[in-house]
Amino acid sequence: xxxxxxxxxxxxxxxxxxxxxxxxxxxxxxxxxxxxxxxxxxxxxxxxxxxxxxxxxxxxxxxxxxxxxxxxxxxxxxxxxxxxxxxxxxxxxxxxxxxxxxxxxxxxx
Numbered sequence: 095x096x097x098x099x100x101x102x103x104x105x106x107x108x109x110x111x112x113x114x115x116x117x118x119x120x121x122x123x124x125x126x127x128x129x130x131x132x133x134x135x136x137x138x139x140x141x142x143x144x145x146x147x148x149x150x151x152x153x154x155x156x157x158x159x160x161x162x163x164x165x166x167x168x169x170x171x172x173x174x175x176x177x178x179x180x181x182x183x184x185x186x187x188x189x190x191x192x193x194x195x196x197x198x199x200x201x202x203x
Contacts, residue, residue: 095141095142095143095144095196095197095200096141096142096143096144096147096194096195096196096197097139097140097141097142097194097195097196097197098138098139098140098141098142098147098150098151098154098192098193098194099137099138099139099140099192099193099194099195100137100138100140100154100190100191100192100193101126101128101135101136101137101190101191101192102135102136102137102138102154102158102189102190103133103134103135103136103158103189103190104133104134104135104136106136106157106158106159106189106190107123107135107136109157109158110136110138110153110154110157110158110190111123111136111138112157113153113154113156113157114138114140114150114153114154117149117150117153119140119142119146119150119153120140120141121138121139121140121141122138122139123136123137123138123139124136124137124138124139125137138154141197141200147194151192151194154190154192155190158189158190159189160189
């Protein structure tokens with residue numbers, strides 16, 4: 095058994111959610127926030143048998159698309175208002191970051 099941890103952009107959350115339900119993969123969805131852009135994400139925790147890992151990853155990939163977006167990035171410490179003028183930068187957002195980790199033990203109580 096494996097645990098798939100998928101961090102998905104908030105815009106793709108519902109599509110991934112619906113697709114996992116349609117494919118009958120049980121999951122837990124946790125709201126999270128990205129560290130760099132400080133935007134909303136959804137973290138999916140999906141327990142899956144080894145033979146279904148690739149199917150789950152395909153469902154996530156098919157329903158979470160990366161896109162480019164212009165954002166104002168502030169330095170970690172913002173001085174007094176007016177001391178820092180943010181410059182828009184183009185970054186890639188969306189898509190998903192997935193971790194697949196082995197599960198030593200699983201119990202449903």
